[in-house]
Structures are given as structure tokens and as C-alpha cells.
Amino acid sequence: MNHEELIEVLSQYGLGAMLISEDNTILSINMTGDRLLHGNGKLTGNSVPEFALPLCEQKDDSIYINIKFGEYLLRQPSPQNISLPEHTRLIVFRDGTNDYQLEMMTSVIDQIKEGIVMCDSDSRLSFFNNPAVRLDSLVAENVLGECVNDVYTMNGEENCALPETLQKRRPILNHRHRYTTKYGKQVDAVADTHPVIKDGQVLGAFNIVEDWSTVNDLHKQIIDLREKLLHYTSGNNKTKSVLSARYTFDDIIFVSSPMRTVINQCRQVAKTDSSVMIYGETGTGKELFAQSIHNASNRSDGPFLAINCAALPENLLESLLFGSVKGAYTGAENRPGFFEQANHGTLLLDEINSMNISLQAKLLRVLQDGIIRRIGGSTEIKVDVRVLSCINIPPHQAIAENKLRQDLFYRLGVININIPPLRERKEDIALLATHFMMSFNSKLLKCVKGIDPITLEIFNTYSWPGNVRELQHAMEHAVIMLPEDQCLITSEYIPQNLLTEEDISSLSAAAAEPEPSHSLHNKLQDIERNTLCQILMENEGNISKSAQVLKMSRQNLQYRIKRYKIDIKDFRN
The missing domain is CATH 3.30.450 (Beta-Lactamase)
Structure with a gap:
């Protein structure tokens, strides 16, 4: 040769x-x-x-x-x-x-404090990182290839988690393990066990293990700190309130330029005590921004309270805001309102345009003077509260429709923040969808690995009237509906209304037709299959070159070839 x-x-x-x-x-x-x-x-x-x-x-x-x-x-x-x-x-x-x-990941895994133990699909041990070797006092070379149950004997009635995870194809989280190794080492540990599934095939499973004695010591420290904190709180009223905001700007998921601009504005606004009105369509995450502003402000150690003005009748909303004195009305008790509870902190008024106009006038006086009077009371109470407000229609539209007093707008809207709807920042859709997928994986004990390009294209062309909240619900639906033997979200498992922006009823009628190939979903599948066949033919069945043209990974293309039962030999000379 x-x-x-x-x-x-x-x-x-x-x-x-x-x-x-x-x-x-x-x-x-x-x-x-x-x-x-x-x-x-x-x-x-x-x-x-x-x-x-x-x-x-x-x-x-x-x-x-x-x-x-x-x-x-x-x-x-x-x-x-x-x-x-x-x-x-x-x-x-x-x-x-x-x-x-693999080299990088192996090095990383050897440096973390938790032990990692892996097995193949037949429950044979295939990998130990250094912390696992130390925990179990095993020489990895002596046990690699042996069955998990031959190396570990559980000390209770529970089964070993690795084989159980392989069988059930679901994670087992925060599971207490008490076992004895084949060399007599007794171990008490807590572990998360996950299956590894690819293209519907279980490749193996792995344990993330931590020595329970270490966890127990940490729990003792937490108990001690909690007691000290309670003691400190009783003698110092300036400790951080339990009425606190959860989210910060770091919790906002984005890559788009419009969102970066808005967040930079909010960070600047957070440094002041000025009132802020946040406008955004339903589901854009207005309260997330409000909490982030509070946590980035000099009031972050103070309380954060939020009240939805659309969810409460006028009389109840007034008493919640300003408080009441006993006997002011039937059932009234001496109760501080939200303004008093939020003293030295932040109060968020959500959907302010839903508040009755007469109550808006009372609110205006509090904002001007910083003084409240409980319902039925005569004592004036001075409060120091920063007020943030949210509105789900443009403020000037709310004023024109007599849903928002103009003078209240000028008081609440010293700074106006407009959150762009999801359809105007489509660069964020894939990132948000992936974030929600991982979140629901953890919550629902699923092993979904990704979203196929056709589904992402559907997401990018949909208008998202419900914005980020609608995308979150769509991803929850998809993760729940995805079969256990599939790890990639495809279009048949997302809410069907996402497949059309025109007429939901026409989609229902198409789905009811006796010939399933007429459905919109099957037409999308036909288009995808024909495209794959065309590219494979142009590249003489070369998967690597075809994957490059399609801008997808080899694994993704191989999954689709298997899914559509395409015979790759038909395209090779």
C-alpha cells in the first residue's frame, strides 16, 4: 500500500x-x-x-x-x-x-469533595473518583468491573440505589445509605443517584455521595447559628426582616441586548430611594425586577412586602395597606398595615391600575406626607417606605381609561421601567427554555437532555402572549409528557396551541381527521424527515458532513435518523 x-x-x-x-x-x-x-x-x-x-x-x-x-x-x-x-x-x-x-471532567471530578461512583447498565462498577476511594477505603482497580451488590452490602432493608436507579430510570435524591464494603469498611452516607440515558438507552448510573458524619456536623453548626441568631434578634431590632425578597438581578436569565439595557437601568435606579413604576405585559416577571431592585438597594436589610391590588376588594385592600383599630368595623382588630410593616423597607403595589380611584387618592396623600392613619384610628404614624409599583398596560393608556390617577402616576412613576415582552427578545428563548428544562428535571426527577431544533424554531416563531410565564408552563408540560425512553423534547410533547398563532380550533379539527398525516404536527415531521434525507443524499450518507450542514451534533442527527427509521445505506454508493 x-x-x-x-x-x-x-x-x-x-x-x-x-x-x-x-x-x-x-x-x-x-x-x-x-x-x-x-x-x-x-x-x-x-x-x-x-x-x-x-x-x-x-x-x-x-x-x-x-x-x-x-x-x-x-x-x-x-x-x-x-x-x-x-x-x-x-x-x-x-x-x-x-x-x-473527558480529561477535564475527570480532573474536576477528582477535586470536588463529594464521592462519585459510576456503574454501567449491568450494574458493574466503572469509575471511582478520589473522594469515593477515600470514603469507601477501596482500591479502585480491585473492584472495577465487579457487580455493585458484590462490593456493597446494605445494612438495612433498603436496596442499593445504583441498580434501583437503573431499573426505575429515575433519580433517587437525598437518600441515606448505610452499607459495608466487601473489605469490611462500614460507611454512613447521603447520596443523590442518577441514571444516564441517551436516545432511550440506559448507559449506566452514578452516585454523588457525601459522608454523613460531615453532614451531621454541619447540621449541628446550623442549629448553633440559629440559636445565636434568635438570641441576637431578640436584642436588636435591626436584623434583616423575615419579610424579604428572594430574587436578585443574578436570577434573571437573559442574553439579549434589550434585557441588558433594562437591567442596567434597574441597577442604577436601585441606588436611589425614588419611586419606580415597572410596566410589562403579563408574565414578563415584573415582581422579579422589583425584588431585585430592593435587594440591590440600601434598604435590602429592611422588609419587602408585595400586595396584588387586583386580587382584593377595595375595603379589604385599604385595611391591609393602612391597618385598622379594634371596632373600626365588624371584626376589625388592632392590626398594622403593609405601610407600617414595610417601614425602612420596600412596598410593592402590583397591578396598581386595578386599585379603585378613590383609594388611589388616599394612597397619594400617604406618598406625599409619609404619614398613615389606621382605619378607625386618630393617631398619625410616620413611615419611611420606598414604593415600587407594577402595571400591565401602558401607564398613559391607564390614565386615559381612568384606571390610574395622573397625579398618582407622577408620584409613583418618578422612574419608569419598561420590560420588553418575550417576542421582542427572542435571543433569550432558547436559554430560558433550557433553564426551565433543568429546573423541572430536578423538580420532577426527570432526565431530559435537550430540545430539538424544530421545537426551538416553533418557540422562536410563536408570539408568546403569556411571555416568560407561558414559556415556563410550556416547558413544564413538555417535561411531564415526554416518555421515559426519550431524552429530547420534540414538537409532539409541547402544548399544541404553540404550533399555530391563527386558529386553535382548526388544529383540533385537523387532529380529529381520520387520516393522521393531515395534522400540522405530522406535516412538520414530514418536512423534517425530507430535509434530513435530502442532506444525507447530497453528502452520500456521511453523517459528520450532514450534521455540519444541518448545524447539529452527530448524536442529534443519529437520533433523528433512528427516530424516522431512515436507512443510511440508501444514501451511500
């Missing part, structure tokens, strides 16, 4: 190979090598790209080459006893991204 034939054979085995001269000019390169170096067929006759020059070093040891963010090449030993033209060298390399990531 000559060197040209060898180069092509190496390509068939997923290895890049190039013949280079002494001055690092590429004399010949195979198809795999050209793809790995992003050459687009233009490398032959040109110098080796600067980023790939380390591949040309005079050694056959494996070295990682960082060619671009997230992509690595791995130098491979060159075949021996192959006749090459004089003054040339054969450089062999392959995609080393997965190897690099």
Missing part, C-alpha cells in the same frame, strides 16, 4: 492525515483531515494553518491542539514502515474534543 492509498484508508477510520513538506506545506490531505481543519477543500498546496502547526512537531506522542473554542485535535502516532517521498512527513490526527472534555 502506498502512502496515497494509506491516507485515504485512514480517512475511512475517522483519522485525518496529511503529507507535508519540510517547510510545512500540505502536499496531500484526506477528506477527514480537511474537515477537521475546516479547510473546505482548499488546504492542498498551502501552508499548514497556524493553529494546527503544533501537529507538525517532530514527535508521535499524543498532544491536544485547541483549534477553536470547544474543538480539539489529538495527534496520533504515524504508521511505521511506510515509504514516503523524500523530505516529507505523514501527520495523523483525529477529533480529540471528547477525549479532552
Whole structure:
């Protein structure tokens, strides 16, 4: 076999190979090598790209080459006893991204404090990190490949979590483990156990284990600190109120420029005591912004209270805001209102445009004077409260419709913040959807890995009248409805109203037709399958090249080929 034939054979085995001269000019390169170096067929006759020059070093040891963010090449030993033209060298390399990531992840896993124990789909132990070795006092090489139940004996009636997770295909969280190893070491630990599922196949499972004695000591410290805090609170009224805001600006998920602008405005506003009116459509997260403003302000140690003006009748809302004295009305008690409870802190008035106009006049007087009087009382009480308000229609529209007093708007809207709707910041949709997916994975004990591109395209073209809250509910629906043997969210598992912006009833009628192929969902599937077949045909069944054209991972494309029962051999010569 000559060197040209060898180069092509190496390509068939997923290895890049190039013949280079002494001055690092590429004399010949195979198809795999050209793809790995992003050459687009233009490398032959040109110098080796600067980023790939380390591949040309005079050694056959494996070295990682960082060619671009997230992509690595791995130098491979060159075949021996192959006749090459004089003054040339054969450089062999392959995609080393997965190897690099594995090396990085192994190093990280060895440095964390929790023990990690992995097993394969047959419950055979396959990996221990250093903390797990220390916890169990095991020499990993002595037990790798053995069945979990042969190495660990549970000291109670419970089953070992790793095989149980494999069987049930669901995580087991915060589980107490008391076991004895095959070498007699008794261990008391707490663990989270997760299955690893890909394309519906269970590949294995892993434990994240922490020594219970360490956890117990920490609990004791927490109890001690709690007692000290209670003692401190009883002697100092300036401790942080239990009426506190949960969220900060760091909790807001975004990548879009409009959201960055709004958050920068809010951070600036938070430094002052000025009143702020936050306008945004339903579901945009107005209270999230209000809480973040409070937590970034010099009032963050004070209380944060929120009241929804649309949820309460006028008389009850008035008593909640200003308080009452006993006997003021039937059932009235001496009770402080929200203004008193929020003293030295922040009060959020949500949906302020739903408050009765007469009550708005009373509110205006409090904002002007900083003095409240409980219902039925005669004593004036001085309060120091920063007022934030939220409104779900444009403020000037609310004024024109007599839903908001103009003078109250000028008092509450010293600063006006407009939160853009989700349809105006579509760059955030994929990030938010992924965030909700991971959140519901944890909450619902699911193992969903991602969202397919067709579904993301549906998300990007939908108008989202319910904004972020609607997206959150859509992702919860999808995670719940996704079958256990599937790990990728596809369009059939999202709420069906997302598939059309025109007429929900027409979708229902289409779904009721006897021929299922007429449904919108099946038409989308047909389009996706035809597109895949076309790209595979153009690339002669080459999965790597087809995945590049489709801008998806090989694994994602292979999943779809399997899903649509496409025979890849039909596209290969």
C-alpha cells in the first residue's frame, strides 16, 4: 500500500492525515483531515494553518491542539514502515474534543469533595473518583468491573440505589445509605443517584455521595447559628426582616441586548430611594425586577412586602395597606398595615391600575406626607417606605381609561421601567427554555437532555402572549409528557396551541381527521424527515458532513435518523 492509498484508508477510520513538506506545506490531505481543519477543500498546496502547526512537531506522542473554542485535535502516532517521498512527513490526527472534555471532567471530578461512583447498565462498577476511594477505603482497580451488590452490602432493608436507579430510570435524591464494603469498611452516607440515558438507552448510573458524619456536623453548626441568631434578634431590632425578597438581578436569565439595557437601568435606579413604576405585559416577571431592585438597594436589610391590588376588594385592600383599630368595623382588630410593616423597607403595589380611584387618592396623600392613619384610628404614624409599583398596560393608556390617577402616576412613576415582552427578545428563548428544562428535571426527577431544533424554531416563531410565564408552563408540560425512553423534547410533547398563532380550533379539527398525516404536527415531521434525507443524499450518507450542514451534533442527527427509521445505506454508493 502506498502512502496515497494509506491516507485515504485512514480517512475511512475517522483519522485525518496529511503529507507535508519540510517547510510545512500540505502536499496531500484526506477528506477527514480537511474537515477537521475546516479547510473546505482548499488546504492542498498551502501552508499548514497556524493553529494546527503544533501537529507538525517532530514527535508521535499524543498532544491536544485547541483549534477553536470547544474543538480539539489529538495527534496520533504515524504508521511505521511506510515509504514516503523524500523530505516529507505523514501527520495523523483525529477529533480529540471528547477525549479532552473527558480529561477535564475527570480532573474536576477528582477535586470536588463529594464521592462519585459510576456503574454501567449491568450494574458493574466503572469509575471511582478520589473522594469515593477515600470514603469507601477501596482500591479502585480491585473492584472495577465487579457487580455493585458484590462490593456493597446494605445494612438495612433498603436496596442499593445504583441498580434501583437503573431499573426505575429515575433519580433517587437525598437518600441515606448505610452499607459495608466487601473489605469490611462500614460507611454512613447521603447520596443523590442518577441514571444516564441517551436516545432511550440506559448507559449506566452514578452516585454523588457525601459522608454523613460531615453532614451531621454541619447540621449541628446550623442549629448553633440559629440559636445565636434568635438570641441576637431578640436584642436588636435591626436584623434583616423575615419579610424579604428572594430574587436578585443574578436570577434573571437573559442574553439579549434589550434585557441588558433594562437591567442596567434597574441597577442604577436601585441606588436611589425614588419611586419606580415597572410596566410589562403579563408574565414578563415584573415582581422579579422589583425584588431585585430592593435587594440591590440600601434598604435590602429592611422588609419587602408585595400586595396584588387586583386580587382584593377595595375595603379589604385599604385595611391591609393602612391597618385598622379594634371596632373600626365588624371584626376589625388592632392590626398594622403593609405601610407600617414595610417601614425602612420596600412596598410593592402590583397591578396598581386595578386599585379603585378613590383609594388611589388616599394612597397619594400617604406618598406625599409619609404619614398613615389606621382605619378607625386618630393617631398619625410616620413611615419611611420606598414604593415600587407594577402595571400591565401602558401607564398613559391607564390614565386615559381612568384606571390610574395622573397625579398618582407622577408620584409613583418618578422612574419608569419598561420590560420588553418575550417576542421582542427572542435571543433569550432558547436559554430560558433550557433553564426551565433543568429546573423541572430536578423538580420532577426527570432526565431530559435537550430540545430539538424544530421545537426551538416553533418557540422562536410563536408570539408568546403569556411571555416568560407561558414559556415556563410550556416547558413544564413538555417535561411531564415526554416518555421515559426519550431524552429530547420534540414538537409532539409541547402544548399544541404553540404550533399555530391563527386558529386553535382548526388544529383540533385537523387532529380529529381520520387520516393522521393531515395534522400540522405530522406535516412538520414530514418536512423534517425530507430535509434530513435530502442532506444525507447530497453528502452520500456521511453523517459528520450532514450534521455540519444541518448545524447539529452527530448524536442529534443519529437520533433523528433512528427516530424516522431512515436507512443510511440508501444514501451511500
